[in-house]
Amino acid sequence: MDSEQLLEIAAKACDDKRAENIVALDMREVSLIADYFLICHGTNERQVDAISKGIKDAVEEFGYQVKKIEGRDQSRWVLVDLEHVVVHIFHKDERDYYNLEKLWGDANRIQLTL
Template sequence: MTKQTLLQMAYNAVEDKKAEDIVVLNMEGISLLADYFLICTGNSDRQVQAIARAVIEQSHEAGNEVKSVEGFDSARWILVDIGDVVVHVFHKDERDYYNLERLWREAPTMEI
């Protein structure tokens, strides 16, 4: 699976679960962690978990390994590492507080 296909799969998964404020940062040449960060917001703990679960399930169905999932139980900021793409699913309040877009402001945003 190409990294662009993986990114599109993750984007579709979060969009299907009605994630809000979806932003994709192109991290190529900026971070060794991943080529893309997909950042999105859920309005409740339950929705944040549903969004992350959708990414995990779609990744498995596509035959892609999920490398790591962090923060699932607390449902405030769930990180799903699917290789070249790291998906950050935030609860509304935490999204504003951590502001990854500002932290990684040198990374260009991408339209999907």
């Protein structure tokens, strides 16, 4: 599975759990961390946790293993590492504070089909 397919699967899983303001950034030209960042937020901790679980379930259904999930203890900023795609799931307040889209403003946005 290539990183673009993985991005689409993760984005669809976010949408299925009603994540808000889903944004995909193409990181290939600006960072060695990952090919893509997927950023979204939930309105409360339970929704943030449900989004992260939904991503894990969705990618495993396609035979892909999640490398690591960080931040589920408090569910304010959960990071799902899919190796070539890194998903940032924020609580709305934290998303406004960290503003990754501005931090990585040089990255091109990817149009998602949800």
